[in-house]
Every structure is written in structure tokens, then in C-alpha cells.
Amino acid sequence: MAKRPADPANGGANAVRQVPMRDFSRSLPMSLLRAREAVMRRFRPSLREHGLTEQQWRILRALAAIEAAEVTELARTAFLLGPSLSRILRDLEARNLIERKTAKADLRRSMVSISEKGVKLMASVAPSSEAIYSEITRRYGARKLAELQDMLAELERSLAELGASDEAIAEE
Amino acid sequence: MAKRPADPANGGANAVRQVPMRDFSRSLPMSLLRAREAVMRRFRPSLREHGLTEQQWRILRALAAIEAAEVTELARTAFLLGPSLSRILRDLEARNLIERKTAKADLRRSMVSISEKGVKLMASVAPSSEAIYSEITRRYGARKLAELQDMLAELERSLAELGASDEAIAEE
DNA sequence: GGGAGATACTTAACATGTTAAGCGAATGCG
């Protein structure tokens, strides 16, 4: 497991690196980052033409699928942090692409839904977005793409269980 | 648009979708984003303890491997855009973690190198960083991890070739 | 050898990522 020899944590006066780390470009975070960037580079121009950022698009897409959602639920679906979502919703609301209203039962919660204008915008973006995705699938191979997705999903699962190593978990 | 009162009851019938896109959570960009976040979530606490962000760490790591580099070259290695790198280098230089000096032959270029202090900082972070990486590898499986890296690399290649197909025309 | 264009950054401006703090509303419990 540990192929790295025992090393003094304090380090000596010697500045020479005796423990070369993995090749930088082969690190998993870098690989994932580059792959994702390679993919997103295809989508951004199209989104930009329609005045949407990647995150705004994610939100609209999530909303179109679920009719209405609370902010926290939407954050989980669109994989955005609360503060980011809060800002983006403010802007999308100002552009009349979404609608918001507080829940009657719990005044803390607000239900977010896509507006008619938002639906139309989505409809105008979706074709080109789908075309790009199809091209990517064609280039890479549909079977391989599905396999990649599975491996990524399992990576997520593997690391999700890992949480107990460092910090106490208070959930079941 | 949806103007129905809040209906907190889950499990109700879903609204009819007019634009049936792929399942949101199965989109490739989302899969890559979630996977990367799952990985980085493991590293960030350790880096944070040492006062480093993910990007700063990438830069130091890249510099430690190549001794000295021009800014543009460093941007490519650390996979950062010029403006981001420019800011980060300014901060790292202020913290005396890197050193900069303009090239003699070409006054536009500046050579960046890691400082002694930077090397020591790296040495103090590397062990825990390596440990985390080892744990991830153990959980996911070394063979599978290598396979994933290969698939990601090929995804990059597939999309890199795609660039010339539709972008060389649009010019303003 | 001088000016147009290319090059290597840097700044600027805006949007998001990330963590911490704030605020109003609900909840649990004595």
C-alpha cells in the first residue's frame, strides 16, 4: 500500500526532492478537469449565443424536468452551492426566466419554477445542445460513453463512503 | 407556467415534458463535475490547513517538477487561464513562495520558479496529499483508476479533433 | 530602420466557487 518510504515530516535542510510525486498531468483531479473542460468547450459557445452561462443552463434544465422545487432541492439537482444558486436565481428572476413564491406552510421555503419565457428559451437552445451531445457521443462511442459514466458513478460511490476517515458523521 | 399552489406531497404525477432531454444527472458534464468534486472534497481540507487553494497547489506542484518556466508554459501545465494565473502568481510572489525574473533575451517573458520557502511548504503538504491519493486508489482500485484515466485521456483526444470541424468559419 | 502585426503577459469586468456569517421562520422541549 505505502510505497513511499518513511519520511520525516519536518524535512531537512536538503531541498532536493527525493520523493517525486505522481506525474502531475496524470493526477485524477487534473484528468477529470481536463476532460470536463474539453467537453464544456463544445457547449459554451452555443449557450453564450443565447445569453446563458453553463450554470444558468443547468438550473433551467433541472427546473424544466421537475416543474417546481425548493431552493435546496434545486441546489442538489443542479449541483450548485447555496450561495451560487441564490445569486443566479436572483438574476434569472430579474430576467423573468423563472418564478418564485414562498410556500404557505413554511415561510422560509420558496418554490422555484421555470417561466413560460424560460421554457421558450430552453426550446431554442435544446436542439443545438442535443446536436453537440450527439456529435460527442458519435466521436467517442456510445458504448464507451456509457461505460465512462458508470465508472464515474462508481468513483463517486467509492469516495462517498470515505467520509468517515476524517470527520464525524452525524447522519444515517 | 406552473401556478399551482405548493404541493409538498411527493410521489405525485409528474408534469408532461415537452422537451424530453437526456436525464439531467446522466449528462457527461455533470458526471465529470460530480466525480471531480467527490475527489477534490478529500484534498481541500488538507490544502486549506496549509493555506493553499487547489490552484495554488497545482502551480507549486508544476513548478517543483520543472524547476523554472515561463508564465504561458506554466498556464498550460497547471491548466489555468492566463488571467487566473497572473493573479495567483502575484499573490504567491507576495507570500515569497515563488520567484520571478524577466528573461534577458525577451523582456516580455518572465521566468517563474519555486522558492526555498515554497519547496518547504510543498514538503509539508505532500505526505498528507499522497496519503489521500493512496486511499482513493485503494478504495476505487488501482487497475480501475488507470483504466479511468485512459478513458478520460481518450475523451480529450476525441474532442480535440472536433475543434476544426465547425469553428474555423465563424469570424467577426 | 521603421511601422504593422504578432506575442507575452496583465488588467478589467462580470459570473461562479467556497467558506463563514447573518436573518427570519419553524421546532423541540422544559
Add this chain to the structure above:
DNA sequence: CGCATTCGCTTAACATGTTAAGTATCTCCC
């Protein structure tokens, strides 16, 4: 009931992503 705690969301503050514009330097070609 009273009130400390928790919850849902927003603000704040700082760092980075992203695109466009700016600046200084260099190269090429006439």
C-alpha cells in the same frame, strides 16, 4: 408558553473562471 436550537435561504468576502481589452516588447517585411 418561552426560548434556545435548528432550518432554509441570503449576504458577505475572497479566490478563481471566463472573455475582452490594454500594454509593452519583439518580428517581420517593405
